Amino acid sequence: MAQAAIELIGINKSFGAVRANRDINLEVARGTIHGIVGENGAGKSTLMSILYGFYQADSGEIRVGGKPVSIHTSNDAIALGIGMVHQHFMLVDNFTVLENVILGAESDALLKSSITKARSELDRLEREYGLEVDPDAVIEELPVGLQQRVEILKALYRGAEILILDEPTGVLTPAEADHLFRILKQLKDQGKTIVLITHKLREIMAITDTVSVMRQGTMVATRTTKETTVGELAELMVGRRVLLRVEKGQSEAGAVKLSVKNLTVKDQRGVTMVDNVSFDVRGGEIVGIAGVAGNGQSELLEAISGIRHAVSGEVMLDGKPIDLTGKADPGELRDRGLAHVPEDRHHVGLVLAFEENENSILGYHDDERYLKGPFLDVDAIMADAKDKIEKYDIRPANPRLKTANFSGGNQQKIVLAREMEQDPGVLIVGQPTRGVDVGAIEFIHKRLIAMRDQGKAVLVVSVELDEIRSLSDRILVMFAGRVVGERGPEATEGELGLLMAGVEHQEAAE
Amino acid sequence: MSTPYAKLPAWADYGLIPLINLSVAFIVAGFVVMLVGENPFRAAVILVEGAFGRGTGIAFTLFYATTFIFTGLSVAVAAHCSLFNIGTEGQAYIGGLGIALVCLSLDSVMPWWVIFPIAIVAAAAFGALWGLIPAYLQAKRGSHIVITTIMFNFIAASVMVYLLVGALKPAGSQAPQTRNFLAGAELPKLNWVIELFGAKIRSAPLNICFLLALVMAFLVWLLIWRTRLGYEMRTYGHSPKAARYAGISETRIIITAMMISGALAGMMALNPVMGDQHNVAIDFVSGAGYVGIAVALMGRLHPVGIVLAAILFGMLYQGGAELAFEMPAISRDMIVIIQGLVILFAGALEHMFRPYIQALFASVSPKSVGMQAVKGTGA
Numbered sequence: 098m099a100q101a102a103i104e105l106i107g108i109n110k111s112f113g114a115v116r117a118n119r120d121i122n123l124e125v126a127r128g129t130i131h132g133i134v135g136e137n138g139a140g141k142s143t144l145m146s147i148l149y150g151f152y153q154a155d156s157g158e159i160r161v162g163g164k165p166v167s168i169h170t171s172n173d174a175i176a177l178g179i180g181m182v183h184q185h186f187m188l189v190d191n192f193t194v195l196e197n198v199i200l201g202a203e204s205d206a207l208l209k210s211s212i213t214k215a216r217s218e219l220d221r222l223e224r225e226y227g228l229e230v231d232p233d234a235v236i237e238e239l240p241v242g243l244q245q246r247v248e249i250l251k252a253l254y255r256g257a258e259i260l261i262l263d264e265p266t267g268v269l270t271p272a273e274a275d276h277l278f279r280i281l282k283q284l285k286d287q288g289k290t291i292v293l294i295t296h297k298l299r300e301i302m303a304i305t306d307t308v309s310v311m312r313q314g315t316m317v318a319t320r321t322t323k324e325t326t327v328g329e330l331a332e333l334m335v336g337r338r339v340l341l342r343v344e345k346g347q348s349e350a351g352a353v354k355l356s357v358k359n360l361t362v363k364d365q366r367g368v369t370m371v372d373n374v375s376f377d378v379r380g381g382e383i384v385g386i387a388g389v390a391g392n393g394q395s396e397l398l399e400a401i402s403g404i405r406h407a408v409s410g411e412v413m414l415d416g417k418p419i420d421l422t423g424k425a426d427p428g429e430l431r432d433r434g435l436a437h438v439p440e441d442r443h444h445v446g447l448v449l450a451f452e453e454n455e456n457s458i459l460g461y462h463d464d465e466r467y468l469k470g471p472f473l474d475v476d477a478i479m480a481d482a483k484d485k486i487e488k489y490d491i492r493p494a495n496p497r498l499k500t501a502n503f504s505g506g507n508q509q510k511i512v513l514a515r516e517m518e519q520d521p522g523v524l525i526v527g528q529p530t531r532g533v534d535v536g537a538i539e540f541i542h543k544r545l546i547a548m549r550d551q552g553k554a555v556l557v558v559s560v561e562l563d564e565i566r567s568l569s570d571r572i573l574v575m576f577a578g579r580v581v582g583e584r585g586p587e588a589t590e591g592e593l594g595l596l597m598a599g600v601e602h603q604e605a606a607e
Numbered sequence: 608m609s610t611p612y613a614k615l616p617a618w619a620d621y622g623l624i625p626l627i628n629l630s631v632a633f634i635v636a637g638f639v640v641m642l643v644g645e646n647p648f649r650a651a652v653i654l655v656e657g658a659f660g661r662g663t664g665i666a667f668t669l670f671y672a673t674t675f676i677f678t679g680l681s682v683a684v685a686a687h688c689s690l691f692n693i694g695t696e697g698q699a700y701i702g703g704l705g706i707a708l709v710c711l712s713l714d715s716v717m718p719w720w721v722i723f724p725i726a727i728v729a730a731a732a733f734g735a736l737w738g739l740i741p742a743y744l745q746a747k748r749g750s751h752i753v754i755t756t757i758m759f760n761f762i763a764a765s766v767m768v769y770l771l772v773g774a775l776k777p778a779g780s781q782a783p784q785t786r787n788f789l790a791g792a793e794l795p796k797l798n799w800v801i802e803l804f805g806a807k808i809r810s811a812p813l814n815i816c817f818l819l820a821l822v823m824a825f826l827v828w829l830l831i832w833r834t835r836l837g838y839e840m841r842t843y844g845h846s847p848k849a850a851r852y853a854g855i856s857e858t859r860i861i862i863t864a865m866m867i868s869g870a871l872a873g874m875m876a877l878n879p880v881m882g883d884q885h886n887v888a889i890d891f892v893s894g895a896g897y898v899g900i901a902v903a904l905m906g907r908l909h910p911v912g913i914v915l916a917a918i919l920f921g922m923l924y925q926g927g928a929e930l931a932f933e934m935p936a937i938s939r940d941m942i943v944i945i946q947g948l949v950i951l952f953a954g955a956l957e958h959m960f961r962p963y964i965q966a967l968f969a970s971v972s973p974k975s976v977g978m979q980a981v982k983g984t985g986a
Contacts (some may be wrong), residue, residue: 404851428854437852445852448845455838460853462838471834 099247102259103148103179104128108157110143117143119314121157125259125307129541130281130291132301132322133325135311136334136534141294144311149181159369161259171522180252184264187245190237194230194247195219198254212389215254222253226283242273249280259290266300270389271562271594278304298327299563308397310334335536343542346550348570351380353416354554355401355435355523360421362396370396372578374410378523378554383545385569386558386580388596393578394558395440398527401556402437415522431460435514438509440558446498446512454482454496457515485514490540506537513544524548525556530564539594542568562590562597613967621912625905625953627960628923629919632952636945643936650930650937657929658922662806664929666798666813670883672914672921673813676820677875678899679831679906680827681734681868681915686866686908687831689844694731694741695872696896697763698734702873704767705733706880707775707785707887710792722792726881727819727874735866737763742865746858760896771889784888794882820917823871824910830867840864851867872896901950904957914952923949 101124117140125131135141146152148159150168159166161177168174176179188197195215203211221231223439228246236244243263253259262281266274281291281304293305301308302322310333318333355378362371370393378384388394399405400421401412407421414435427437439445447456458467458478467478482496489510489596491503500508509530516524529545530538545568549555559565565572566586574582575598582596615624637647658668678695685692687959709729713722741755768783777786794814802808831837842861843850850857879891902920906912927942952959 402852426854426856427852431854441848441850444846445848448842449848450845451841459842459849462835462842462853468835471836472829473833473835473838475833 100127101160102162103292104158104160104163105144105148106160108144108147108159109155110140110147110152111155116314118147118154121311121316123309123316123319125290125292127162127290128285129306130285130293130304132293132295132308133311134294134296134298134301134308134330134334136296136536139311139334140314141311142263143599145181145263145292145294148174149179149261174256175257178256178258179261180255180257180259181261182245182248182252182263182265184267184537186241186248188236188244188247191235193233193235194239194250195232196235197247198232198251200251218254219250222250225238225287226253226280227499228280228313229450230401239269240273242276245269245277246280257289257294260284261292261294262447263294264296265293266295266297266571268390270598271590272598274300281380295319298330301330302327312336324490331535335534343546345537345546345568348382349547349552350382350570351552353377354380354414355525355556356411356413356416357401358411358413358514360397360400360412361408362393362400362405363408364396370407370578371407373581374578376573376580376583378556380522380552380554381549382570383549383555383557383568385565385572386556386575387562387565387572387593387597388558388560390560392575392597394575395527397575398437398440398525398556401525402435402439403430428460429461431519431521434522435520436521436524438512438516438524438526438529440531442508442512447508449499449501451500452497453486453491453500453503453511454478456500456511457482457485457496459515461519485511485518488518489514489544504534505532506534506541509533509541510537513541517544517548521553523554524558525558527558528561529557529559530557530561538564547555562593566590615965617715619964619968621907623674624957624961627964628952628957629852629949631960632945632948635936636948639941639944639948640937643850643941645934648952650934653930653933654926656921656926657927657933661865662798662801662804662808663811664925665801665806666808666811667925668918668921669797669817670811670813670878670921671924672917673817673820673878673882674875674986675902675917675920676824676914677878678824678896679683679902679917680820680910681871681875681896682899682903683906683908683910683913684827684840685864685868685872686903687837687844688840689847690742690745690861690864691753692738692756692865692868693753694738694759694896695868695875695899696892696894697756697760698869698872699875699892699896700760700763700767702730702734703876703880703887703891704770705729705731705873706876710788710881711785712773712791712855714789714867719791719794723794723815723881726792726877730873730876731870734876735870738865738869738872739862742862745865764890768889770885773931775887781889785886788881788885792881793885794877797880807969812879812883814878814976816878816882821872821914823874824914827871828910834865839974872899875899889953896931898946901946905950905953919949920946 103125105121105123108118110118121144133141143152147154150171150173153169159168166177177346189200195212198219199211199215205211216232223229228250230243230246230250236247265277269277285291293303305322308321308325308330310317310330349404358375360371360374361369364370374397386394396405400407403419404427410421412419412421413434419430419582443449448459458472459477461467466476479496486494486496491507491510491514500511505509526545533541545555557568569586572584572586572588572593573580574593581599584593639648640650658664677701681695682692706729709726710722713725737759737805741752741759744750744755745752771783775785776783794816797813797815797817798808798811831841839855839860842853843855847857875895882889884891898920902916903914906916923942923946927945930937931939931942
């Protein structure tokens with residue numbers, strides 16, 4: 098049996114009354130890839146933060162290479178050969194790769210010697226692990242896939258033998274993710290130990306040797322990856338059987354409800370984010386827009402919903418044009434039957450500091466149902482909120498609770514309940530299940546399909562290919578602001594992945 | 608895991624924590640008093656007795672508190688819309704100009720109960736207009752409201768000096784102030800209310816503006832938590848993006864909030880001008896606008912908290928004056944230090960003791976912090 102690289106024994110950690118980790122035992126064998134899966138809030142990140150010295154465990158023991166250790170800061174962790182690649186990169190955007198790598202590991206008051214040393218060291222690492230990056234490139238000019246590689250280089254440069262990756266593929270195209278996995282396998286072959294935190298079960302199946310499942314702060318199971326299935330892992334995560342793909346019938350597309358013609362949108366810096374995009378959404382169909390984050394999907398949704406100014410083009414709602422000057426009142430579009438579930442529910446779709454019932458009227462607060470003259474009709478709002486809580490199974494069922502205290506899935510349900518219950522003709526949804534746990538994903542997907550079956554036009558933007566494929570009746574792929582292809586729901590992941598990476602588009606352009 | 612610390616029961620949140628913060632502030636202030644060679648316990652007794660010991664003291668404390676309620680509410684209304692209105696000082700000063708114009712022209716022909724409502728409207732309107740310009744610049748030009756309101760305080764001061772040594776000064780007078788108002792512009796005192804409780808009052812400026820301040824506190828509560836406008840202000844205050852999404856006009860909400868804030872600031876001038884001095888003199892606001900910032904923060908932007916914080920600061924003003932009188936080693940500047948400590952611990956360091964108290968509550972009784980035993984409900 099391989100020697101354990103990391104052993105966690107009886108780890109407990111509470112935040113106030115919340116027990117984030119309860120009696121966690123974990124053993125990661127040297128030279129393996131160990132996956133940790135669990136829903137949001139299951140305690141994965143807390144556990145890894147304890148290992149990396151961000152938090153101290155209330156009780157329990159950590160052993161690295163068989164020896165008990167105490168890790169108080171990330172420097173302790175680095176000294177023990179533990180490196181971490183965070184979900185949100187910790188890079189200085191306007192520094193070069195080289196400068197980022199030596200940041201915090203400068204050996205001298207003058208940088209020259211560190212830079213010379215780092216340059217040769219990087220060269221070696223690149224050759225050894227296939228981690229090619231131009232050391233003099235500026236971070237902000239690199240695609241995210243390469244930025245992530247810099248994070249890995251940083252950890253290796255500091256002598257990491259154990260590498261923790263937190264949700265590493267969230268921002269990557271399928272091709273970039275594949276490349277990352279090849280790198281991880283290579284690292285493993287060189288004897289490094291890798292801990293992979295994710296909620297994507299397919300990645301676990303593809304790359305890990307062993308997998309541990311966390312639920313509500315406890316470690317519920319550890320399996321050898323070869324001997325388990327996606328279904329079993331999902332069930333362990335949620336604690337009950339889960340439908341991974343929602344059943345849906347044939348769509349019956351009706352009249353065009355939303356029509357976008359030659360829409361062009363620029364961002365604040367004047368960069369064209371949406372480039373001459375045209376498509377229709379009919380009643381009774383779900384149109385999915387696939388693409389890697391940052392290819393213009395956000396701007397497209399904002400322009401259609403009247404939040405962002407469009408440079409040119411035409412958007413018709415039920416045959417009547419929408420004002421695209423950015424001065425359009427999103428409230429007026431709501432009155433015309435356009436409901437919008439925004440991508441960023443934390444800052445746009447919800448006010449986290451509000452009570453649940455206050456958020457359940459956001460955007461509809463000028464509706465006379467909720468008003469008595471200039472005053473809010475508190476009773477009506479409360480009754481309405483309770484009604485939605487019941488219909489959408491929002492938990493905890495307390496309309497007075499602060500919205501920030503709901504889980505991601507329940508927050509998303511609050512937004513969905515608000516927008517769907519207005520009975521809109523057109524529903525546009527950005528990232529319907531981002532940061533939402535498996536159980537709630539199923540619920541949200543069913544609701545979206547129910548909307549479709551009622552004859553509504555539904556436009557969904559998501560970076561999750563599985564979601565797009567499972568929901569959509571038609572799939573549009575965006576790359577660099579353009580719609581580069583339209584496919585049916587039967588399109589393979591590989592086919593969509595190529596489109597998302599702009600391969601076909603570039604070939605067509607040549 | 609979005610809330611690393613569980614929440615506290617309301618009484619601890621709004622009662623216990625401010626009390627602890629306040630106690631620490633006074634303990635540290637006690638050391639300062641010791642440092643200048645006085646007995647801190649005697650100083651504390653003089654301070655509290657000066658503020659609440661006798662009827663006159665109470666009346667003065669509440670008179671100062673009235674001023675701070677207005678400025679505190681003013682700052683709070685803007686803050687709910689995430690606008691840091693530092694211009695309360697200037698808006699109050701200009702509000703005084705509105706009152707002066709009303710009183711000087713009407714005091715010979717009308718009784719106080721006719722002039723008072725007109726003066727309220729004038730004070731509010733002048734204060735609101737002084738808030739409108741920075742608000743417009745913020746909404747349309749992106750000029751930061753903190754910078755512009757500070758500058759407008761200086762402009763207000765200059766304008767008032769110009770008028771008080773010129774147009775508003777009676778001919779032949781040496782003092783930079785308006786003539787004294789006639790009886791028609793003098794507000795009734797409230798001292799008799801305190802005398803009902805058996806206390807004796809020599810002469811104190813407490814007047815019906817105190818009641819007006821309490822009414823405004825209630826109306827501000829109504830505005831912020833019970834009206835559509837308040838809902839829109841809070842939405843914008845927490846998240847401008849969410850406001851945009853909800854169809855709330857940024858320009859309209861910034862301008863409306865700042866005008867309401869300015870109006871409340873302007874109304875502050877009623878208290879010293881019509882209730883006490885019966886004229887408008889140079890620098891009559893004397894920093895009350897800035898104290899309003901501390902009052903609003905300490906009162907956690909809630910009208911009830913603001914009224915209580917205003918009374919606390921009224922106490923520090925009145926008791927501090929007595930203290931400076933009784934203990935020669937303690938100058939007025941020392942009082943400012945004590946006030947500063949209160950602001951430091953109750954405002955800036957408000958969260959210093961919170962984690963410990965939360966941990967304490969959580970360990971003693973998990974239920975009290977609103978957590979069911981960890982068996983949460985996944986989705």
